[in-house]
Amino acid sequence: MIELYQLEQLVTIAKAGTISKAAEILLISQPGLTRSIQRLEDELGLKLFDRKKNKITLNDNGIMAVEYAQKILDETDKMVKQLQSYDLSKRTISIGSCAPAPNWGLTYIFKQLYPAMKITDSLDSNEDNLLNGLDNHEYSIIAINHPINDDNRICIPLFEEHLYLSVPPAHPLALFKEISFRDLNGESVLLLSRIGFWNEICLKMIPESHLLIQEDDAIFEELTKASALPNFRSNLTLLREKENNNRINIPISDPEAHVQYYAVYNKNNRKMFDPIKDKITNIDWAKTV
Numbered sequence: 001m002i003e004l005y006q007l008e009q010l011v012t013i014a015k016a017g018t019i020s021k022a023a024e025i026l027l028i029s030q031p032g033l034t035r036s037i038q039r040l041e042d043e044l045g046l047k048l049f050d051r052k053k054n055k056i057t058l059n060d061n062g063i064m065a066v067e068y069a070q071k072i073l074d075e076t077d078k079m080v081k082q083l084q085s086y087d088l089s090k091r092t093i094s095i096g097s098c099a100p101a102p103n104w105g106l107t108y109i110f111k112q113l114y115p116a117m118k119i120t121d122s123l124d125s126n127e128d129n130l131l132n133g134l135d136n137h138e139y140s141i142i143a144i145n146h147p148i149n150d151d152n153r154i155c156i157p158l159f160e161e162h163l164y165l166s167v168p169p170a171h172p173l174a175l176f177k178e179i180s181f182r183d184l185n186g187e188s189v190l191l192l193s194r195i196g197f198w199n200e201i202c203l204k205m206i207p208e209s210h211l212l213i214q215e216d217d218a219i220f221e222e223l224t225k226a227s228a229l230p231n232f233r234s235n236l237t238l239l240r241e242k243e244n245n246n247r248i249n250i251p252i253s254d255p256e257a258h259v260q261y262y263a264v265y266n267k268n269n270r271k272m273f274d275p276i277k278d279k280i281t282n283i284d285w286a287k288t289v
Contacts, residue, residue, distance in 0.1 A: 004076060006040040007069035009033060010048070014058060014066040085137040093140045093272075095121040096130045099196035101161050101236045102143030102261050104288040109279045114272075125197040134266060141265040141273055145197060148264060154273070155264050158280055159236075163198070163257035164249040166224070166233045171248075173230065178251045181205035188212060190231035192220050198232070201256050239285035 009026060013033075016022040023030040041048055048062035058066065093110050097103045103121035110119050122139075124130055133139040134153070148155050165184060167174050176183065188210040191202060202211060212229065214220040224231055225246070233241075233249055251257075265273045 002040065002043050004073070006036055007072055009036055010040065010062075010069050011066055011073065013037070014062075019056060082136055092118045092120060094138065095119070095141055095143070096124055096133050096139035097121065097143040097196065098125050098127065098130065098145055099123070099143070099161070099198060099259075099261070100194065101234070102158060102263070104236070104240070104285070105159060105280070105283050106141065106143065106263070106276070108283050108288045109276050112279065113275055123194055123196050125200060131264075134264065140269065141263055143261050143263055145259045145261060147262050150264075153264050153266055154270055155262050156277055158261040158263050159283070160258065160260050162235045162259075163252045164233045164235070164238070165230055165252055166247045166249050167230045168228050168246060169248055171228055171230065173250065174248045176250050178253045181252065181254050181256070184230070184252075185209055188229055190214065190220065190223055190227070190229045192217065202232075205254065205256055236285055240289050 009022065012025055013019060013022040016025055019033055019037075020030050023033045026033065028036075037048070044061075044065070046061050047059065048065050049056040050059045093114065095103055095106050095110075097106075100123065103123065107119050107121055110117070124133075127144055130139065130142040130144060134142050143158060147157070165173065165179050173179060173183070173187075185206045186208045187206075189202075189206070189212065191199070191211045191213050193199070193213050193215050202209075212223075214223065220231075223229065238249060263273070263276065
């Protein structure tokens with residue numbers, strides 16, 4: 001019976017070029033590797049190598065065998081990863097979202113509905129990645145910024161997020177009752193790095209602005225307090241944070257600054273996720289921090 005380790009050894013020999021180098025990579029003795037490959041040839045009933053004095057090379061059989069072996073190893077690896085992801089999905093709720101706010105809101109809801117389950121979340125502005133993650137069990141549920149129609153998935157509305165510009169009272173833009181991205185284009189703006197698709201909106205709508213992107217939330221908050229630089233807030237971040245009387249929050253009027261989020265999950269998970277419909281309007285955003 002052919003063993004997976006023999007296929008791995010065959011592929012390693014093909015990549016390394018020699019038995020001795022392959023043995024070093026595989027951390028086994030050269031004679032042991034030679035015997036293992038000879039057993040593989042016996043199982044197959046054919047020779048995989050042309051053997052000459054102090055040298056062996058793959059023959060046509062061997063070249064074809066390496067191609068099949070690599071495919072089998074790749075499929076085996078894929079099977080293991082998908083089975084592990086599926087098993088984990090039965091004990092974990094994994095959220096994938098295009099922006100931070102759905103992760104905050106859904107995590108809050110699931111902690112109430114399923115306190116015994118582990119909850120993880122991640123951020124990805126690439127919708128194809130999110131949908132593929134739903135298919136391969138990397139995600140239990142995803143959040144995107146538009147509805148979709150799919151016979152195998154359920155799509156429900158979550159909540160809206162509206163963008164604000166936050167400035168000190170003495171800032172020239174503080175006089176605006178509402179503001180557009182055009183008014184802001186060209187200004188230096190503080191921006192957090194991990195904000196999903198909002199990063200792409202900013203790059204698109206204010207291309208002439210100097211975006212001072214910060215990786216660290218704590219540093220971002222310190223810079224906000226210590227500088228007059230504008231930054232972005234939203235109706236949801238304002239609910240999560242303590243009131244800052246040293247900042248004025250001006251609504252941004254452009255359609256791109258307003259989004260409705262949608263949750264998407266597979267129909268076979270509707271029993272678990274349909275109850276969030278009744279919880280969406282009861283999120284205490286101050287407790288999602």
